[in-house]
Amino acid sequence: MFFQRTLKKEISCVGIGLHSGIRVKLVMKPAPAGHGLRLQRVDRGRVRAEIPALSDYVVDTSLATTLGIDEKNTIGTVEHLLSAFSGLGVDNALIEVHGPEVPIMDGSANPFVYLIKTAGIKRQVEPKRYLRMTGTVTVSDGDKWARLGPQPPSSDTSLSIISHISFDHPLIGSQSFHFSFSDVVYDRQISRARTFGFLHEVEWMKSRNLALGGSLDNAIVLDEYSILNDSGLRFPDEFARHKVLDCFGDVTLLGMPLIGVLEANKTGHALNHKLVQAVLANAEAWEPVTAAEWADGTLPPFTVPRLVMGESLF
Numbered sequence: 001m002f003f004q005r006t007l008k009k010e011i012s013c014v015g016i017g018l019h020s021g022i023r024v025k026l027v028m029k030p031a032p033a034g035h036g037l038r039l040q041r042v043d044r045g046r047v048r049a050e051i052p053a054l055s056d057y058v059v060d061t062s063l064a065t066t067l068g069i070d071e072k073n074t075i076g077t078v079e080h081l082l083s084a085f086s087g088l089g090v091d092n093a094l095i096e097v098h099g100p101e102v103p104i105m106d107g108s109a110n111p112f113v114y115l116i117k118t119a120g121i122k123r124q125v126e127p128k129r130y131l132r133m134t135g136t137v138t139v140s141d142g143d144k145w146a147r148l149g150p151q152p153p154s155s156d157t158s159l160s161i162i163s164h165i166s167f168d169h170p171l172i173g174s175q176s177f178h179f180s181f182s183d184v185v186y187d188r189q190i191s192r193a194r195t196f197g198f199l200h201e202v203e204w205m206k207s208r209n210l211a212l213g214g215s216l217d218n219a220i221v222l223d224e225y226s227i228l229n230d231s232g233l234r235f236p237d238e239f240a241r242h243k244v245l246d247c248f249g250d251v252t253l254l255g256m257p258l259i260g261v262l263e264a265n266k267t268g269h270a271l272n273h274k275l276v277q278a279v280l281a282n283a284e285a286w287e288p289v290t291a292a293e294w295a296d297g298t299l300p301p302f303t304v305p306r307l308v309m310g311e312s313l314f
């Protein structure tokens with residue numbers, strides 16, 4: 001569990017882009033230790049750009065998180081895919097996106113989790129490198145805030161993500177979800193939570209040529225009083241769980257798996273990005289640690305990340 005992980009083999013899928021509405025092929029490939037998660041924008045079989053999954057490459061956070069090397073060479077809607085990689089503790093992969101954005105699939109991270117599990121998870125020989133919070137960093141925007149701080153020594157998990165949301169809607173209201181990281185818990189409690197939106201927003205976006213691929217197959221859609229999806233919710237608090245999913249995807253852009261406690265109130269991609277940038281700019285609030293350092297006792301013990309799923313696959 002202390003070693004970097006990648007995919008055992010290549011795997012691909014095809015889906016619809018949420019905003020473009022076009023069919024997009026996604027190919028996920030194994031990558032060497034130290035490679036990190038990198039995305040390639042591919043058009044007509046040609047690699048147009050290779051973009052590391054790092055916060056420096058965020059070019060837009062208005063509707064989803066978009067990465068790019070410039071204005072033309074971008075890949076949109078990366079957050080659910082990155083969340084799946086972090087959720088399963090996979091550090092290294094090369095991800096080809098044959099279009100302008102990652103396909104939305106069913107609006108959750110579960111299809112990506114399924115693909116990663118189907119490809120298999122391979123343990124590499126190099127130890128994992130973590131970003132361990134030692135101080136607290138807070139960002140805010142009006143009544144929205146996000147705070148990332150150290151994990152208490154007594155904790156039984158390496159990473160907690162606590163999300164609070166509040167919507168003036170009878171089916172949402174105020175919800176909180178407390179996620180204690182392990183790959184199995186991520187798979188079961190977080191990955192299936194879908195994105196959501198309100199009918200008037202969807203109509204507004206479609207009138208501006210946005211969310212062209214959006215449908216009840218890839219989002220929970222609410223009108224003033226009810227949910228339009230016939231199948232209802234997957235969890236009563238699916239909304240708060242999806243915010244955890246998004247947040248986990250966005251903090252993947254730190255470039256290292258996190259050891260800490262992240263609490264977020266009413267956040268979205270913009271504030272998540274602001275938090276990641278604030279953490280990276282405040283080097284006194286964290287330290288990079290390798291699994292080898294705590295294994296040989298040079299670091300005080302702290303709760304180790306719980307990655308059990310890949311272990312049984314070796």
Ligand SMILES: [Zn+2]
Pocket residue numbers: 079080195242246
């Ligand atoms: Zn989302």
